[in-house]
Amino acid sequence: MASQTLQSVPAEPSPARHEQSPEDVARRDAEGQAYFDKVMAEDSRIEPRDWMPPAYRKTLLRQISQHAHSEIIGMQPEANWISRAPSLKRKAILMAKVQDEAGHGLYLYSAAETLGQPRDAMMQDLMDGKAKYSSIFNYPARTWADMGAIGWMVDGAAIANQVPLCRASFGPYGRAMVRVCKEESFHQRQGFEILLELSNGTAEQKQMAQDAVNRWYAPALMMFGPPDDDSPNSKQSMAWNIKRFSNDELRNRFVGMMMEQVKVLGLTLPDKDIRFNEETKKWEHGPLDWDEFHEVLAGRGPCNAQRLERRRQAHDDGAWVREAAAAYAGKQLAKQSAKQKEYAA
Amino acid sequence: MSTPETAAPASADVQADPHGGHGDISVGVSGAGASGDGTASATRITPGNALRPEDIALAVSRGTAKPDEDVAELALRLGDDALILAQRLGHWISRAPELEEDVALGNIALDQLGHARSFLSYAGGLDGRSEDDLAYFRGEQEFRSVELFEQPNGDFAVTIARQFVVSYYQFELYRRLAASTDATLAGIAAKAVKEVDYHRDHSTQWVLRLALGTDESRQRMIRAFKVIWPYVDELFRDDELTGRLSAAGAAPLPSSLREDFDRLTGEVLAEAELDVPQVPAARGGGREGKHSEHLGYILAEMQVLAREHPGASW
Numbered sequence: 001m002a003s004q005t006l007q008s009v010p011a012e013p014s015p016a017r018h019e020q021s022p023e024d025v026a027r028r029d030a031e032g033q034a035y036f037d038k039v040m041a042e043d044s045r046i047e048p049r050d051w052m053p054p055a056y057r058k059t060l061l062r063q064i065s066q067h068a069h070s071e072i073i074g075m076q077p078e079a080n081w082i083s084r085a086p087s088l089k090r091k092a093i094l095m096a097k098v099q100d101e102a103g104h105g106l107y108l109y110s111a112a113e114t115l116g117q118p119r120d121a122m123m124q125d126l127m128d129g130k131a132k133y134s135s136i137f138n139y140p141a142r143t144w145a146d147m148g149a150i151g152w153m154v155d156g157a158a159i160a161n162q163v164p165l166c167r168a169s170f171g172p173y174g175r176a177m178v179r180v181c182k183e184e185s186f187h188q189r190q191g192f193e194i195l196l197e198l199s200n201g202t203a204e205q206k207q208m209a210q211d212a213v214n215r216w217y218a219p220a221l222m223m224f225g226p227p228d229d230d231s232p233n234s235k236q237s238m239a240w241n242i243k244r245f246s247n248d249e250l251r252n253r254f255v256g257m258m259m260e261q262v263k264v265l266g267l268t269l270p271d272k273d274i275r276f277n278e279e280t281k282k283w284e285h286g287p288l289d290w291d292e293f294h295e296v297l298a299g300r301g302p303c304n305a306q307r308l309e310r311r312r313q314a315h316d317d318g319a320w321v322r323e324a325a326a327a328y329a330g331k332q333l334a335k336q337s338a339k340q341k342e343y344a345a
Numbered sequence: 346m347s348t349p350e351t352a353a354p355a356s357a358d359v360q361a362d363p364h365g366g367h368g369d370i371s372v373g374v375s376g377a378g379a380s381g382d383g384t385a386s387a388t389r390i391t392p393g394n395a396l397r398p399e400d401i402a403l404a405v406s407r408g409t410a411k412p413d414e415d416v417a418e419l420a421l422r423l424g425d426d427a428l429i430l431a432q433r434l435g436h437w438i439s440r441a442p443e444l445e446e447d448v449a450l451g452n453i454a455l456d457q458l459g460h461a462r463s464f465l466s467y468a469g470g471l472d473g474r475s476e477d478d479l480a481y482f483r484g485e486q487e488f489r490s491v492e493l494f495e496q497p498n499g500d501f502a503v504t505i506a507r508q509f510v511v512s513y514y515q516f517e518l519y520r521r522l523a524a525s526t527d528a529t530l531a532g533i534a535a536k537a538v539k540e541v542d543y544h545r546d547h548s549t550q551w552v553l554r555l556a557l558g559t560d561e562s563r564q565r566m567i568r569a570f571k572v573i574w575p576y577v578d579e580l581f582r583d584d585e586l587t588g589r590l591s592a593a594g595a596a597p598l599p600s601s602l603r604e605d606f607d608r609l610t611g612e613v614l615a616e617a618e619l620d621v622p623q624v625p626a627a628r629g630g631g632r633e634g635k636h637s638e639h640l641g642y643i644l645a646e647m648q649v650l651a652r653e654h655p656g657a658s659w
Contacts, residue, residue, distance in 0.1 A: 072444070079439040083432060086650040087477045087659045088398075088462050091435075092455060098438050099451035106444050144650055144659075194659075202657055310439070318442025320565070321501045324558025325443075331557065 006035045009051035040241055045171040048114035056240055059233070060170050061115045063242065065122045068108035069133035072126070073307050075101045077141035078150060086144060093190050094147060100183045107179065111172035127312050135293065136219045138301030145198055145205075145212035151191015153213070153220040153258070159184045160254045161224060169241035192261065199266045206266075213262070214270040221285065222293045224251040230290075256283035396532040398462035398476065405470035410529045415589055417471035418489070419596055420530065421479070422632060423518075424464030425490035428480060429640070430511060431458035432647055433498055442501055449547055453508070456540040463533045481651035485641050486634040492627060493576035495639045502562070502569035505551045509610070510573055512544035514580050517605050521597040530595065549613050556617035567619065574622040579629035581606070586632075 009032035032051025046052055078098050085091035109119045125131040162181050168174040198209035225247040237243035262269050273286030404410035434454035441447040465476040498504045522534035555566040581603045590596040
């Protein structure tokens, strides 16, 4: 539990902030900050109704909504293979997986909404190109083996990133991540299983698996974000107990796990420089093309335009459906209140 | 024909993931033996004692469940209907009007795919073909789906109109099939009917919302029912096969479902202030392998990868 002496200060002041004297506002902010600092020191949790520094709110909103957008855009490369999955069992698993991603998007948008931003507005920012999502989803899923590589490497990297987020200082985010991580772990296993099956299959299947691993390796490693000396926001996020480990630390740990698992697969990673450094007790990997990372991030990846257009198209095609649902709900509500008035009279 | 005891899964088979440890990035395997083991299948993790496609395949391979020729043909018909619908609905995932509908339509697609896998696994028991042999290596004329299931998704209203008809039809069918003298058919239907009941609820809610929402949605809903209704009659046509199955107590006559279907859909349409569309019925013929023009495209896409690698395992 957080402080016994300091009290949480409600996020929404009463009376409203602009009706209070500057002295009252300042005192309130100071009390809120004191409680917040205490929560951080105790590694406890901030909840949506607690006062929080505006920058903390902004950082979380950006991070959680980006995470939600990544889930939604991330559905596309895999949805691309649902209709062509080569067995009915694989089709069922893939459908369930892509559906899980829609579910993750839903929890994450809900967590972000507790910070004061409605889902519609976040979606709009995504479609307007104002909000980012994980760059990895701007690469194409060319073959069936990509379903394996995405599950094993991309979801694997996501888990390595997200398991520490289960302890994030913002309650709704941490709790959403617990469920997300459980499902991601399952996703990673199914990806591994796809690759294992291909690797033990025909020569063509094994080649397909190796090709997919080769293509997804570097983008997966870059999912952890830029190197520590080029990651300006990391330090503050770590001070706020949102981020627990640095980008490079997580990336190195991930490389080590991939190295173990790739042996079981009977495949190789396309990086001759991977080694375990006995002195630092850390895994190391070869150089990554950060220019490509920044290019894709800036919108110049293979599928950026396609992914956003598909999202816009689905949103536009569904506009009349959402309007109908809202109109129907409004009419039902009006009917109910008319009935209640009738009873009252 | 099988007995309920042999078709039902042994309770020891119904184990959750034996590896445990979710939330880490271990792949839960020691050595290369993760695959090829029936218990490693992700789709086996189903709560309760529900009958799963893998259980049916196992019972068929052990010879404890074997359909006769008529039952196998019926299982093929129903399996094909569900498979083609799952293929259609799967297209909505990542394209639905709301995230909640990506999830809902995905769920319905998964349910249908599960029913398809069960029926096809059982149908294959006649001559030793697997669900995948039947799904991926039959040509158009060998499929037994009716035209309704092959109809394109259209806009959301067309998908909902198709879903509405399908779910009320399947509910009446599976409800009766659950009492089949064939224990495996009965087992599949008993599981399916519970799921299809939710599909009825989903489509009913949307018919009401769209019909009574805005002017545009109402016009689209009216049009959608006109698009779909020509394919309703084919669902309820009897033929020699259904005559024999009905006489044996293995399956209801399709025509016997019509009265309840009309009454229950009629109640919803009345609440939605819609009329039953007065449109001529299409001739149909899917049960004899005479399909709509759509089926060829559906199969071309569905089968392409499997056929590029005949004999491969996935």
